[in-house]
Amino acid sequence: MNEHENAARGHATAGTYLVVAAILTVITVVEVGVYYVPSLKPVLAPTLIVLSASKFALVVMFYMHLRQDHRLFSAIFVVPLMIAVGVAIALLFLFGVLAVG
Amino acid sequence: MATAALAIEAPQARSGIRSWITTTDHKRIGILYGVTAFFFFLVGGLEALLIRAQLGSPHNTLVSAETYNQLFTMHGTTMVFLAIMPLSAAFFNYIIPLQIGARDVAFPRLNAFSYWVFLLGGLFMNASFLFGAAPDGGWFGYANLTSLQYSPGLNIDFWVLGLQILGVASIAAGINFLITIVNLRAPGMTMMRLPVFTWMALITQFIIVTAFPVITVALVLLMFDRTFGTTFYSVAAGGDVLLWQHLFWLFGHPEVYILILPTMGMVSEVIPTFSRKPLFGYAVVVYSGLLIALLGWGVWAHHMFAVGMGSVADSVFSATTMLIAIPTGVKIFNWIATMWGGRIRLETPMLFAIGFIAMFIIGGLSGVMHSSAPADLQQTDTYFVVAHIHYVLYGGAIQGIFAGIYYWWPKITGWKLNDGIGKLHFWLSLLGMNLAFFPMHAIGLLGMPRRIYTYDTALGLDTMNLVSTIGAFIVGASALVFLFNTWWSRRKEPAGADPWGGATLEWTIPSPPPPYNFTAIPEVVSRLPRWSRTEMKAIPDVPPEPIHLPPGSYWPLVAAAGIVVLATGALLKALILAIGGGAIVVVAIFAWAFEPFEA
Amino acid sequence: MSDAVAHHPTSTGLDSRKLAFWTFIGSECLLFGSLISTYLVYKGRSVTGPTPAEILNIPLTSVSTFDLLMSSLAMVLALAAVARGDRLWARVWLATTAALGAIFLGFQAYEFTHFVQEGLKLQTNLFGSTFFTLTGFHGGHVLVGVLWLLTLLFRSFQGKLGPDKALLVELAGLYWHFVDVVWIVIFTVVYLIQ
Numbered sequence: 001m002n003e004h005e006n007a008a009r010g011h012a013t014a015g016t017y018l019v020v021a022a023i024l025t026v027i028t029v030v031e032v033g034v035y036y037v038p039s040l041k042p043v044l045a046p047t048l049i050v051l052s053a054s055k056f057a058l059v060v061m062f063y064m065h066l067r068q069d070h071r072l073f074s075a076i077f078v079v080p081l082m083i084a085v086g087v088a089i090a091l092l093f094l095f096g097v098l099a100v101g
Numbered sequence: 102m103a104t105a106a107l108a109i110e111a112p113q114a115r116s117g118i119r120s121w122i123t124t125t126d127h128k129r130i131g132i133l134y135g136v137t138a139f140f141f142f143l144v145g146g147l148e149a150l151l152i153r154a155q156l157g158s159p160h161n162t163l164v165s166a167e168t169y170n171q172l173f174t175m176h177g178t179t180m181v182f183l184a185i186m187p188l189s190a191a192f193f194n195y196i197i198p199l200q201i202g203a204r205d206v207a208f209p210r211l212n213a214f215s216y217w218v219f220l221l222g223g224l225f226m227n228a229s230f231l232f233g234a235a236p237d238g239g240w241f242g243y244a245n246l247t248s249l250q251y252s253p254g255l256n257i258d259f260w261v262l263g264l265q266i267l268g269v270a271s272i273a274a275g276i277n278f279l280i281t282i283v284n285l286r287a288p289g290m291t292m293m294r295l296p297v298f299t300w301m302a303l304i305t306q307f308i309i310v311t312a313f314p315v316i317t318v319a320l321v322l323l324m325f326d327r328t329f330g331t332t333f334y335s336v337a338a339g340g341d342v343l344l345w346q347h348l349f350w351l352f353g354h355p356e357v358y359i360l361i362l363p364t365m366g367m368v369s370e371v372i373p374t375f376s377r378k379p380l381f382g383y384a385v386v387v388y389s390g391l392l393i394a395l396l397g398w399g400v401w402a403h404h405m406f407a408v409g410m411g412s413v414a415d416s417v418f419s420a421t422t423m424l425i426a427i428p429t430g431v432k433i434f435n436w437i438a439t440m441w442g443g444r445i446r447l448e449t450p451m452l453f454a455i456g457f458i459a460m461f462i463i464g465g466l467s468g469v470m471h472s473s474a475p476a477d478l479q480q481t482d483t484y485f486v487v488a489h490i491h492y493v494l495y496g497g498a499i500q501g502i503f504a505g506i507y508y509w510w511p512k513i514t515g516w517k518l519n520d521g522i523g524k525l526h527f528w529l530s531l532l533g534m535n536l537a538f539f540p541m542h543a544i545g546l547l548g549m550p551r552r553i554y555t556y557d558t559a560l561g562l563d564t565m566n567l568v569s570t571i572g573a574f575i576v577g578a579s580a581l582v583f584l585f586n587t588w589w590s591r592r593k594e595p596a597g598a599d600p601w602g603g604a605t606l607e608w609t610i611p612s613p614p615p616p617y618n619f620t621a622i623p624e625v626v627s628r629l630p631r632w633s634r635t636e637m638k639a640i641p642d643v644p645p646e647p648i649h650l651p652p653g654s655y656w657p658l659v660a661a662a663g664i665v666v667l668a669t670g671a672l673l674k675a676l677i678l679a680i681g682g683g684a685i686v687v688v689a690i691f692a693w694a695f696e697p698f699e700a
Numbered sequence: 701m702s703d704a705v706a707h708h709p710t711s712t713g714l715d716s717r718k719l720a721f722w723t724f725i726g727s728e729c730l731l732f733g734s735l736i737s738t739y740l741v742y743k744g745r746s747v748t749g750p751t752p753a754e755i756l757n758i759p760l761t762s763v764s765t766f767d768l769l770m771s772s773l774a775m776v777l778a779l780a781a782v783a784r785g786d787r788l789w790a791r792v793w794l795a796t797t798a799a800l801g802a803i804f805l806g807f808q809a810y811e812f813t814h815f816v817q818e819g820l821k822l823q824t825n826l827f828g829s830t831f832f833t834l835t836g837f838h839g840g841h842v843l844v845g846v847l848w849l850l851t852l853l854f855r856s857f858q859g860k861l862g863p864d865k866a867l868l869v870e871l872a873g874l875y876w877h878f879v880d881v882v883w884i885v886i887f888t889v890v891y892l893i894q
Contacts, residue, residue, distance in 0.1 A: 014780060021773040025766065032762045035892050045893050052888035055769075056881050063776050063877045070714055072283075073722050080311050080726035083398055084733030087315075087351060088740065094347065094402070094414060095741040207716045272727060280720045286711040310723060314731035322738065322833070329822055331829035333738070339745040339826050348734060691851075 020062045027055050113653045115616070123653030125209035126616060130216050131195030132513065137220055138187035143580065144227070145179035148172045150577050153537070157570035159558040169554035170237035171256070175227075177240030178260065181360065182267050183223045185494065188502050189363035190215075193278050193302050195513060199607035199614065200296045202287025202623045207280040209651045209700055210693060211273050217661035218270035225665050226263030229256065236260035239552065241353065242323070244334035244345035249327045255672065258327065261320050262668040268313045268320075269664060275309035278302060287606070289625035293387070296605045297380060300387050301366030304394045305359050311398075312355035319348035328671075343408060350401040358397045360494060361461075362390060364501025365432060368454045371504045372436050374603050375451035376443030379629055382435045389428035396425045406474045407481050415474040422472035429465060433458060449523030450601075453504035456531055460496025464489055467542065485545030491538040495576075500530070503583070511596030515612045519593070522586040529579035536572025540565040604629035609640055620644040651700050660689035721871045725878050732882050735837055736889060739830040746825035752894050755820055757811070764807035765887045768842075771800035772880045775873045782856075783866040791856050794869075797876065798849040801842055808839045831890065838886060841879045848872050 031051050034040050040047065061067040066074050092098040114120035124130060152172050155163045164172065194212065198205055206212050229235040234255040238247045247257045282295070282303045295303075322333040323345065332338030334345050373380045380386060399421040406415055436458055445451070467489035471477045480486060503526075511517045544565050549556060556562065599608040608631055610619060620641045627633035663685030670679025710716060743752075778793030812832070815821075822832045852872055855861045861869070 014777060017773060017776045017780075021770065024769045028762065028766055028769065031888070031892060032758065035758060048888050048892050052884050055884045059772060059877050059881050059884070063772050064874055070712070072712060072714065072719070076719065076722045076726050077729075080729045083311055084729045086398070087730075088733055088737040091347060091737045091741055094410060095341070095344075097741055097743070100413070208720065276720050276723045276727070279723055280716050284710040284712055284714065284716045284719060290711075310727040311730050314727055315734045317731060318734035318738065325822070325829070325833060331823055331833070332826055333742075333829055337747070339747045340742065344738065344741065348738075351734075 135191035141183035148176035153570040153573035166554040171235035203285040214657035215274035221665040222266035229259035244342040275306040279306040294628040297369035298366035301362045316352035354401040367505035371454040378443035381438035392428040406477045450508040452527045457500040464492030483545035484541040488541035517594040519590040526582040533575030604632040656693040801846040
């Protein structure tokens with residue numbers, strides 16, 4: 001299957017992959033940059049979480065193809081992921097790492 | 102049916118040890134699971150009888166405190182991991198492909214692998230008795246009792262490694278059945294036409310593949326503490342023993358749904374068949390199962406109300422636990438409504454199913470009592486909890502499993518178990534379990550803690566403990582009655598394809614089924630193919646075209662053996678053995694991947 | 701390409717092996733989620749040093765992170781090459797992915813030995829225990845991935861990795877990207893948010 005057929009079927013082309021790679025690189029640079037900027041210290045955690053979540057989403061949607069694939073694959077991945085995130089957050093509260101108010 | 106044999110391409114050998122060792126046939130694997138699991142059920146039962154014999158009178162000296170610790174630990178671990186789960190797996194294996202109209206599971210070699218890992222893991226865990234070092238930290242292994250400091254022997258290492266091995270088997274099987282149910286259904290079998298047993302099995306597999314990794318991590322951390330001197334559960338180093346409890350119960354609570362949902366599925370098949378009425382509220386039963394799976398992730402810390410999590414945490418988990426009683430209770434109403442107005446036949450499978458409902462209600466009520474955190478402070482760690490556990494797990498899960506055994510036995514063997522002996526089995530079992538476990542509600546609330554090897558007569562609990570012990574032995578006798586039934590009934594009452602008047606696909610094929618299950622894959626047009634007014638196209642007597650079946654394979658067993666050799670190396674701190682075991686696994690995986698095999 | 705058209709007809713029309721592999725990945729979310737949670741709840745609770753601030757090398761780890769991201773790029777290019785039957789580029793990209801993975805492992809090996817020299821061992825304190833266990837499990841996964849890729853590369857040289865085998869490469873890719881994605885989380889949570 002060549003690139004034209006790929007694009008016609010809505011599949012990503014090599015071009016798309018390179019663009020995603022470039023974006024991932026840029027976000028990584030920004031992440032490291034943010035780490036070194038002292039004035040951003042108070043918002044460091046939320047900023048980094050948003051940035052890394054974006055990288056996560058890009059890799060999962062484009063490299064792992066979830067964006068183009070059948071929705072069932074997304075469900076199979078997202079439900080356990082949500083459980084894992086929920087459990088992690090609950091544990092952070094239970095161990096006092098996070099606190100309400 | 103002479104031409105049937107010609108219809109199979111490259112059939113597996115059907116006789117001889119080799120055929121069993123290399124089998125990839127889900128029906129054979131189901132039988133292997135069933136026999137092995139029942140053996141372990143008897144082992145766990147023996148452990149229970151020793152426990153009850155010890156507690157039958159105060160100040161008893163039948164067993165030492167250390168032996169007693171090993172007995173209750175192994176009883177719990179065996180019953181949960183080596184009896185109930187694999188008994189359910191026996192039915193997943195045998196029945197699911199038949200109910201969905203498939204020839205086998207999605208990954209036949211992975212299926213065999215799961216069985217061999219289970220068998221070898223169970224043997225590994227029990228080999229600890231030969232070392233005089235059976236696990237003794239409770240089936241929940243709380244830190245830091247399980248640390249090297251307080252448990253210097255091999256006991257806990259056997260436990261940790263044994264559970265890790267069994268976890269591999271469970272996750273592999275979980276993935277297998279999940280994909281089988283999602284992807285191998287006969288044409289026309291939509292998800293909302295799935296038999297309830299298969300639905301509950303599907304939900305159970307989802308819980309397995311998500312919950313087991315958590316205990317894997319908990320056990321890894323414990324193993325690292327014991328082997329490498331890490332400090333995960335070491336308070337002195339800033340660690341928190343509660344981390345173990347959280348990780349364990351994050352697994353442990355979904356685990357109890359793993360134990361009960363399959364048997365709820367079995368009961369959901371038996372009750373409609375023996376009421377001659379379709380299940381009342383099929384969709385609701387399915388959705389409540391899904392809800393239980395999801396909510397089951399939000400209740401784990403109700404096992405920890407006494408550790409001091411604070412009122413906010415206690416309240417949250419109290420609330421979620423009360424909530425989960427709703428979908429559970431809903432099913433009970435559905436079963437009862439199914440029976441209401443039906444033409445009920447009180448044959449043995451139905452007796453066990455009704456027994457399930459009644460006993461599970463009692464167990465559920467004590468469970469709801471636990472959900473109130475302040476009340477639980479009185480109940481936790483006492484025999485009240487033991488009562489609850491056994492009402493839901495014996496009164497519930499085990500009775501449900503016996504309902505399934507009596508129900509599907511004719512399909513698997515081609516002959517029925519004797520109904521008279523079955524009724525004796527049922528009534529003895531019901532009497533025994535109530536004598537054994539009902540007093541425990543009182544014994545617990547009157548102050549007898551769990552996990553003590555003896556007690557003082559001054560507690561005033563002598564008589565109730567004795568009654569409980571007698572009840573336990575009656576339960577044991579009922580198990581012997583069952584075994585007698587399996588032997589005595591052999592081939593006395595041949596069963597045809599449909600001895601009960603069942604509604605689902607497994608009753609359309611011969612008993613026992615031919616290797617290929619269906620001569621032609623059925624086209625399903627309704628949820629209850631054999632009861633529906635819309636007739637399904639008849640299944641031909643003889644395969645209309647050659648059927649391809651997968652060949653057997655040695656590699657699942659070899660890979661399983663490699664895992665256990667690896668674990669033994671870890672247990673004995675023998676690097677050569679560990680590396681050797683790892684090498685066997687790697688070789689087996691490559692050979693497995695490259696051998697010609699088409700499912 | 702990689703739409704996983706089934707070999708036999710399946711209920712969903714999707715390949716069972718691809719469904720199974722995503723299920724496995726879902727399971728792994730819970731595995732790594734538990735390990736990461738353990739790291740997070742124990743953060744800052746070590747009774748003795750060294751602490752993360754004293755010992756973590758952000759510039760170095762940024763490079764290894766970038767290396768792993770680029771390996772994911774190589775992986776998707778490898779899959780595309782296999783799918784279109786381009787034997788040469790399939791081998792180039794598979795080898796590149798494996799090489800970048802091996803380089804990542806090299807960085808990890810260097811980091812681990814350096815930390816040990818600096819006084820941070822697995823048993824030293826909670827940070828050591830949680831850090832080495834989490835990143836060690838991740839590294840173990842990378843190692844398995846590299847071996848998987850080398851096996852595919854070997855099959856390619858045997859002429860047995862044609863477009864009909866694209867699914868096998870796709871599954872390896874899913875594994876590889878997932879391992880990369882876990883590292884994205886680890887890099888943020890362990891290295892950047894201290």
